Amino acid sequence: MVIKLKPSKLNHMKAKEIQELIDFISNSGLAEVKIETEEFKLSIKKYSEAPAVKFEAAPAPVAVSAPAAAAPAPSPAAPAAASKEDTSKLIEIKSPMIGTFYRTPNPDADAFVNVGDTVKPGQTVCIIEAMKLFNEIESEVSGRIVKVLVENAQPVEYDQPLFLVDPAG
Amino acid sequence: MYKILANTVFLGKEIIYLTECHSTNEYAQQLLRQKEAGEGMIIFTDKQTKGKGQRGNRWWTEPGMNLTFSLILEPKFLRSNQQFDLNMVVCLSIWEVLNQYDPNFVIKWPNDILHKTHGKIAGVLIENSLQSQWMESSIVGIGLNVNQDMQIIPRALSLFNLTGETYDLWVILEKLVQRIEWNYIRLKRGEIRLLRNSYLKNLLNYQQRQLFSDGEVFEGVIIGVGEDGKLLVDKGGSIRSYGFKEIQYIGL
Numbered sequence: 001m002v003i004k005l006k007p008s009k010l011n012h013m014k015a016k017e018i019q020e021l022i023d024f025i026s027n028s029g030l031a032e033v034k035i036e037t038e039e040f041k042l043s044i045k046k047y048s049e050a051p052a053v054k055f056e057a058a059p060a061p062v063a064v065s066a067p068a069a070a071a072p073a074p075s076p077a078a079p080a081a082a083s084k085e086d087t088s089k090l091i092e093i094k095s096p097m098i099g100t101f102y103r104t105p106n107p108d109a110d111a112f113v114n115v116g117d118t119v120k121p122g123q124t125v126c127i128i129e130a131m132k133l134f135n136e137i138e139s140e141v142s143g144r145i146v147k148v149l150v151e152n153a154q155p156v157e158y159d160q161p162l163f164l165v166d167p168a169g
Numbered sequence: 170m171y172k173i174l175a176n177t178v179f180l181g182k183e184i185i186y187l188t189e190c191h192s193t194n195e196y197a198q199q200l201l202r203q204k205e206a207g208e209g210m211i212i213f214t215d216k217q218t219k220g221k222g223q224r225g226n227r228w229w230t231e232p233g234m235n236l237t238f239s240l241i242l243e244p245k246f247l248r249s250n251q252q253f254d255l256n257m258v259v260c261l262s263i264w265e266v267l268n269q270y271d272p273n274f275v276i277k278w279p280n281d282i283l284h285k286t287h288g289k290i291a292g293v294l295i296e297n298s299l300q301s302q303w304m305e306s307s308i309v310g311i312g313l314n315v316n317q318d319m320q321i322i323p324r325a326l327s328l329f330n331l332t333g334e335t336y337d338l339w340v341i342l343e344k345l346v347q348r349i350e351w352n353y354i355r356l357k358r359g360e361i362r363l364l365r366n367s368y369l370k371n372l373l374n375y376q377q378r379q380l381f382s383d384g385e386v387f388e389g390v391i392i393g394v395g396e397d398g399k400l401l402v403d404k405g406g407s408i409r410s411y412g413f414k415e416i417q418y419i420g421l
Contacts (some may be wrong), residue, residue, distance in 0.1 A: 096299055096301060097250055098397065124298075130397070130412065131253055131256070131279045131397075131399065131412065131413050132294075132295075133256055133295045133398070134297065135249065135297045135298070135299050136297065136298045136299070137299060138300065138305075140301060158250075
């Protein structure tokens, strides 16, 4: 799949926006995404764990719609990998507020949940702290934690995905 | 030992007294999880062995000398992004009670109560449980230094240090809970603007020039608190908003 964006927008992409794009793609169920402008080519291909990112300056102006020679071609194994890594059925637990994300009830304790744990609705999965007020965030779904999307003690935005849950798990 | 508060409508009608307890907030949390607690319940202890302060900090107290208790509220009328409103209600209520003993108390954003010259007398630790965009329950933990001699601890004091008198903890608890209940009802009625104004009026250094650091030291003026609880500061003519830990007061 090739996403076409206006070059003027892409040229001003910041590291954070690229990170957001990667997060979006990694949660989208797409196996591979290529973005090309006259300035650069961005190719994101998903493997088992984290998405692999290849970001390089284009050596010469390339027609936007032309297939990129430098981008990795889909290998024969890709369709199988894609179905195995199908994330479209996964559910995100999102942050209901802006604040700081904590995985543990206090600094000495174990994490509320880890990858592989099953969660039930109403179960506390993390704490978000804002202005010295501490908020236990409960899961609204049941399933198995597939991925923790935010590092402990990092700031989070409203509606930012925190966990990926496999409802079938 | 179970007692109830007589002069309230719904707070403190059920009080659990523990001779000793790790943390009244944690105890309240356990009861909530087991569905054995509801709005208005108070957990009160004489001896808190692992009192919680700001994530990891401890709140030290001698047995039977100070007030350490947690109050369970279910502010389901508040959205999760309105939770600072409840914090303002609690701080203002504590301030209103302390103001009966000495006129020099102030609220230090976001939720400490200080004496202008002698330091900290009370702290608040609120732990909420959210159900998507709404508040489900709040555990309001309050520590107030009453009869303990705090002189050995820098920048801390008790009511005893201030007046030389000792106080019946029960009487002060009753005053606090009544006041919190009254202001909580006002919040529920939609009087947030009045409550916010009172919080601001009694906020340390509100509308006064002071030194801050947000990475660089500057002279600025606190001009308010945002709806999200962030501190609004006039920095060189432009208004900035700061989260907790994003700004420090200098020289206090």
